[in-house]
Amino acid sequence: MEPRFPSALDDFLFDLRGYVILENAVAPDLLSDLNAAFDNFPPLKRGEWWNNAQRRDYTDETGFELHNVVETGEPFERLIDHPSWINHVRRYCGEEDSYVQGLFIDECIASIRTSGGHHPVHSGGYRGALRGKFQYEHGVFRCGQCNIIVALTDIGEGDGPTMVIPGSHKSNFTHPLAGDYAKGDRMDDLPGAVPVYLKAGDAVLFVDGIMHGGSSRTNTEGERRVTIYRYGVSWAATRFGYEYSQPLLDRLTPERRKILQPIAPHRPPKP
Numbered sequence: 156m157e158p159r160f161p162s163a164l165d166d167f168l169f170d171l172r173g174y175v176i177l178e179n180a181v182a183p184d185l186l187s188d189l190n191a192a193f194d195n196f197p198p199l200k201r202g203e204w205w206n207n208a209q210r211r212d213y214t215d216e217t218g219f220e221l222h223n224v225v226e227t228g229e230p231f232e233r234l235i236d237h238p239s240w241i242n243h244v245r246r247y248c249g250e251e252d253s254y255v256q257g258l259f260i261d262e263c264i265a266s267i268r269t270s271g272g273h274h275p276v277h278s279g280g281y282r283g284a285l286r287g288k289f290q291y292e293h294g295v296f297r298c299g300q301c302n303i304i305v306a307l308t309d310i311g312e313g314d315g316p317t318m319v320i321p322g323s324h325k326s327n328f329t330h331p332l333a334g335d336y337a338k339g340d341r342m343d344d345l346p347g348a349v350p351v352y353l354k355a356g357d358a359v360l361f362v363d364g365i366m367h368g369g370s371s372r373t374n375t376e377g378e379r380r381v382t383i384y385r386y387g388v389s390w391a392a393t394r395f396g397y398e399y400s401q402p403l404l405d406r407l408t409p410e411r412r413k414i415l416q417p418i419a420p421h422r423p424p425k426p
């Protein structure tokens with residue numbers, strides 16, 4: 156695929172709304188390889204490991220979420236520096252034009268959502284963590300983290316689309332009706348929230364500081380399949396302490412390895 160670069164319109168919309176939609180980001184051959192990989196996931200219980208990947212659902216209702224999914228097969232490695240978005244994330248959260256320029260993938264997840272599943276709303280500019288912060292200053296973006304959600308199935312009405320509150324990455328106030336994440340309050344009817352409908356192969360890029368979550372999947376048949384890759388600054392650490400295995404790092408291209416391990420360990424020589 157030809158590399159894409161953020162357009163002036165992407166910059167404008169990303170700044171204004173906190174997200175951009177990348178249509179036809181993943182070509183049909185990779186889409187089909189990813190779906191085949193999903194078909195072959197073992198039936199893991201919550202918390203169960205599969206080599207260096209682990210099923211770790213964010214809440215009781217998010218559904219199957221396989222963390223460190225990049226460890227589970229080559230199709231997931233192709234997403235690391237995918238030409239449809241790598242230049243966007245380099246620009247928005249790659250500390251461009253600084254001494255720590257570069258990227259790191261902090262979490263990478265395969266998510267399967269069936270009827271009734273959802274992900275409660277979280278984030279937002281109000282007292283937002285530096286990790287997910289949106290910033291544009293002195294002519295450069297300095298965001299902490301940007302997420303790429305790729306749809307592997309069509310995600311329309313009732314399919315549990317991701318929801319965002321456009322502009323909320325800059326919000327100075329708490330949302331008065333946002334509810335309680337820990338109690339699993341749903342964001343379906345939250346004022347200001349809009350669903351992000353995607354066709355299989357489309358991706359949504361958003362700054363983690365935008366208020367977002369996943370609406371309830373009301374359709375009874377089938378499942379919503381997405382990958383979620385969180386890109387951030389080169390000096391970050393993984394959120395839950397997952398590590399990328401040496402066999403994975405060894406088989407990656409130098410460009411991909413640098414995104415999973417921006418700074419190789421620096422140790423004294425072995426005696």
Ligand SMILES: O=C(O)CCC(=O)C(=O)O
Binds near residue numbers: 316
């Ligand atoms: O599942 C979704 O659509 C939203 C995921 C989400 O909120 C997140 O990854 O932080």
